[in-house]
Amino acid sequence: MMDMEAQLERLHAESFGWALSCCGGERARAEDVLQSAYMRVIGGRAVYGGRSTFRTWLFGVIRRVAWEHNRRDRTEQRRTVRMEDSQLHQVADPGASAAEVDASRMLTAALARLPERQREVLHLVFYQDMSIAEAAEIMGISVGSARTHYERGKARLRVLLGERE
Amino acid sequence: MSDRMQDGELRALFDAQRRVDAGDMPSFADMLASASAAHDVGVVPISGRHRWRREWTGALAAAAAVTALIVIPRLQTGDDEFERAVREFETSPALGAWQSPTDALLRLPGDALLSGVPSVELESR
Numbered sequence: 001m002m003d004m005e006a007q008l009e010r011l012h013a014e015s016f017g018w019a020l021s022c023c024g025g026e027r028a029r030a031e032d033v034l035q036s037a038y039m040r041v042i043g044g045r046a047v048y049g050g051r052s053t054f055r056t057w058l059f060g061v062i063r064r065v066a067w068e069h070n071r072r073d074r075t076e077q078r079r080t081v082r083m084e085d086s087q088l089h090q091v092a093d094p095g096a097s098a099a100e101v102d103a104s105r106m107l108t109a110a111l112a113r114l115p116e117r118q119r120e121v122l123h124l125v126f127y128q129d130m131s132i133a134e135a136a137e138i139m140g141i142s143v144g145s146a147r148t149h150y151e152r153g154k155a156r157l158r159v160l161l162g163e164r165e
Numbered sequence: 166m167s168d169r170m171q172d173g174e175l176r177a178l179f180d181a182q183r184r185v186d187a188g189d190m191p192s193f194a195d196m197l198a199s200a201s202a203a204h205d206v207g208v209v210p211i212s213g214r215h216r217w218r219r220e221w222t223g224a225l226a227a228a229a230a231v232t233a234l235i236v237i238p239r240l241q242t243g244d245d246e247f248e249r250a251v252r253e254f255e256t257s258p259a260l261g262a263w264q265s266p267t268d269a270l271l272r273l274p275g276d277a278l279l280s281g282v283p284s285v286e287l288e289s290r
Contacts, residue, residue, distance in 0.1 A: 008193065009193040012192075012196075013187060016190045016191075017182075017186050031191060031196065035196055035203075038197060038200050042200075100184055100185055103177075103178050103181040103182070104185040106178075107181070108182065126176050126178075127179040127182065157175065161178075
């Protein structure tokens, strides 16, 4: 159990970033998702089978939990799927510069306009420094599909960021 | 601008996002503690969908119980009535001796031979 907690703690920052991405940048929701994912892992409801790296497996669990939360919220119609910039709650890190905060906001807003798969693969590759194959495994799609989402997402993101500049 | 340069710019944006995200990140210990507390107290919120499912399950169970209360006594009553009629038929001499008025039409000459076993007396030969 302690070993599992130690692994979760080691990946906490990355997991939080992934949860944020899965929740479209909503911090409170990301915390709920991550908390639920941790409970599943520690409570034994999600069992690591060793078929992939622990990080890949954990990201898959977080993605699954986020998907369940998002589906529930869509059903309840409590939240809109697409968020406006004003809804994105970002608190600046004391260590982050104002330029970084602006860049982050701009990127989050642009990512929110991408299809889910494109947003996911771009986050996993650029934010988490994963390979496209690892991203494909987490997303449960083939490497070819992931590559297509990656290329299309990248091209679209460039256009969206160019519009804002 | 080359594709690689653009990738580098994108990566820089994501790096900035990572640093900003880390700013308000709850600590692992806090998150685990609140998760454990929620689990211990049992305050895991019931989602609307689960609540809806639970209400429908309750309603269906209640409907099934009401149906069972109505149908089962009727089935038992039907069985009871049949059993009572059979018992009455067996015990009542009047009902047991009753014969249809048209039974006589079914009687044919030689019925006694077909229904009985003839005895053959060898000594009479």
